[in-house]
Amino acid sequence: MDGGTGRCLCGAVRYAFDGEPDWQVHCHCESCRRATAAPFTSFLGVTRERFRWTGAAPATYASSPGVTRSFCPVCGTQMAYQTEARPAEIDLYAATLDDPAAYRPTEHVHWNEHLPWVRLADGLPVRHTPCRLTGAEDMAPILNLIREAFAYMDGIVDPPSSIHRLTEADLAGQARSGEVWVIDEVGVPLGCMVLTPMPARLYIGKLAVAAGHRRKGLARQLLDHAAARATALGLPLLEMQSRVELTGNHAAFAAMGFVRTGTTAHPGYDRPTSVTFRRPV
Numbered sequence: 001m002d003g004g005t006g007r008c009l010c011g012a013v014r015y016a017f018d019g020e021p022d023w024q025v026h027c028h029c030e031s032c033r034r035a036t037a038a039p040f041t042s043f044l045g046v047t048r049e050r051f052r053w054t055g056a057a058p059a060t061y062a063s064s065p066g067v068t069r070s071f072c073p074v075c076g077t078q079m080a081y082q083t084e085a086r087p088a089e090i091d092l093y094a095a096t097l098d099d100p101a102a103y104r105p106t107e108h109v110h111w112n113e114h115l116p117w118v119r120l121a122d123g124l125p126v127r128h129t130p131c132r133l134t135g136a137e138d139m140a141p142i143l144n145l146i147r148e149a150f151a152y153m154d155g156i157v158d159p160p161s162s163i164h165r166l167t168e169a170d171l172a173g174q175a176r177s178g179e180v181w182v183i184d185e186v187g188v189p190l191g192c193m194v195l196t197p198m199p200a201r202l203y204i205g206k207l208a209v210a211a212g213h214r215r216k217g218l219a220r221q222l223l224d225h226a227a228a229r230a231t232a233l234g235l236p237l238l239e240m241q242s243r244v245e246l247t248g249n250h251a252a253f254a255a256m257g258f259v260r261t262g263t264t265a266h267p268g269y270d271r272p273t274s275v276t277f278r279r280p281v
Helices: 030-036 140-153 168-177 218-233 247-255
Strands: 004-007 014-017 023-027 041-047 051-053 059-064 067-071 078-083 089-093 107-109 179-185 188-198 201-209 237-243 259-264 274-280
Touching (some): 030 041, 030 078, 140 168, 168 179, 168 188, 188 218, 218 237, 237 247, 247 259
Parallel strands (some): 023 107, 201 237
Antiparallel strands (some): 023 041, 041 089, 059 067, 067 078, 078 089, 179 188, 188 201, 237 274, 259 274
């Protein structure tokens, strides 16, 4: 798509943009569903300097803090979405394009909010939005997810993993003193991580993905979110640790941009037992 034009149902509000869209995705978040009365919304993002309204000016509605939605004041067609988080960009509804067949979506976003009766077979990747826990939630499903994901270490690492001592109360405490983030789908946790701010770095612990959902990019999505959190907290580095025996983990961390920076030893051990990895945000 090299530029495009679009309009509302009655034709009063029109727009045009130049060049390729910045991105094209299907959004499944609840607020977009309710704004459009549709099971999901198809968007394309355009840099504001390449966009212009060419017909009547749309009306606007502040649908949530920092978010403005534009619509036709005559026929009510939703036309655009703007957020203070991305002030240089405007999001257009793909179905308002004069040539909607030119739209080329690349993924589904906010998939964790998708309606359970939506069944899609387009083969596009899905991106979830991690949810931060407060510590008041039922931590049993999260604990079970972590224990299942770390069970393979038994009999391999020395000393044994601390996961055997982890409790629901520990996770609730970490949610209150640090950050516990979860990717879920219809209320079922698929992945999680614990973030702990430290001097000049954000430590990532208990990174886990459910067995049936590995190799789908969930760990990478969690790490991308950790990078965003580090940036928001003013911390320049992400840090993770892996036991020395888990060389497969070392290779996976390296593939995700982490660099080995040192080793540490558990109390009572005169040899390294853990390897530290860091990555700039």
